[in-house]
Amino acid sequence: MKIHVTDRDGNEHTVEGQAGDNLMLPLHAADLVEATCSGSCSCATCHVFVDAACLDKLAPAEATEIDMLDFIMLAQSDSRLACQVHLTEDTPDLRVTIAPEEGF
């Protein structure tokens, strides 16, 4: 599936996601997120805002992700941690915006 990404400078990118991966992997491969913890849900450097039209097509966040999002000052109702968004054959093309740096 295609993932349309707006980076922190407002530039648009399109990356390819693969079923079986998480959303962080193609974003990190394109240098769009740091993913400092490599996907262990402990750094929030993969924080993205998911377009409203796509958000309810994703599996909901699990407790660990919700706990981390509660800790993030810049979290919004459309926030997800990309490393916790699992891509499947049924995942539609997505549109996300990389969240601002948290400044931990």
Ligand code: FES
């Ligand atoms: S890569 Fe660290 S929380 Fe997602």
